[in-house]
């Protein structure tokens with residue numbers, strides 16, 4: 001039985017009703033890392049790995065959730081939404097935001113399952129949050145637009161789950177468009193879709209299968225370091241609001257000698273924004289080779305200047321770099337584990353996969369998972385209902 005049929009059957013069995021089915025995808029980001037919370041640019045896309053939710057409304061205030069893959073349940077009430085420090089917080093956090101905004105909702109039945117590998121940095125949490133918000137909007141006929149929904153997801157993650165993440169993951173998952181990347185300006189939230197014309201080239205994720213415990217604390221530290229850089233520069237340039245307004249010349253003049261660590265963090269962000277703009281121009285000119293070189297540049301910056309990579313990710317990029325048919329590779333997402341993203345010629349894919357698996361094992365003693373992904377639409381209703 002496929003995943004949707006399993007989910008439907010399990011929902012019908014538990015709740016004696018037919019569910020509404022929602023698909024909410026994970027994301028990749030081609031370039032532009034740690035730029036979202038600095039009001040910069042990102043270039044993400046939704047992928048063909050997703051969370052699937054079977055949902056129905058309730059007339060009372062009860063909440064009944066089933067995490068199908070974990071074989072775990074949560075039962076509670078809309079009148080008492082408190083963090084549990086479990087997976088349920090991604091759902092509860094969104095419900096709490098809907099309550100805060102006074103949207104007219106009552107209880108929820110939800111069974112969910114997914115194909116996004118957990119802890120791989122492909123944003124399964126944003127996908128789940130978006131899925132729940134999208135479900136509430138559909139079930140209770142609220143008429144909210146996608147931007148409102150994804151902002152509610154981000155607030156759920158920031159305020160209820162307690163992770164101070166930027167907007168990229170929710171945006172990509174909710175706004176994704178098949179075969180397109182999203183060029184998003186995280187300051188204004190203006191965005192454009194750029195067609196991904198990469199004939200004969202696959203987007204390949206190599207999962208390091210590690211998640212270092214540093215991830216949350218170092219993420220917050222990086223944010224604070226960037227903010228410190230902005231505050232420092234504001235004494236010379238009162239008009240700047242974020243690193244988006246900063247140039248390398250400003251950094252070189254005021255920070256390089258006095259605050260070398262803050263300088264490196266800020267310089268990485270300023271350069272990464274420029275790499276993204278150059279990358280978009282390269283893609284428009286159908287120059288994937290130049291785009292790939294910018295990906296390597298991004299990885300260098302993340303590893304040496306921003307210092308959010310780790311040995312395993314550096315090894316994966318290094319192995320890829322020396323393989324025929326690889327145009328570019330870099331770590332992706334927050335860092336300290338998760339996946340690398342690689343652009344690989346289809347005719348080299350098999351050799352690439354074999355080589356990465358063997359070499360990664362030889363150099364780290366660990367297994368890697370390889371995922372070839374397609375770019376898909378954002379969060380949406382799944383039409384087929386299997387009875």
Ligand code: GLA
Nearest residue numbers: 033034165166167168333334
């Ligand atoms: C995580 C966060 C995003 C973004 C990336 C780094 O995925 O959730 O908001 O900051 O890290 O680019």
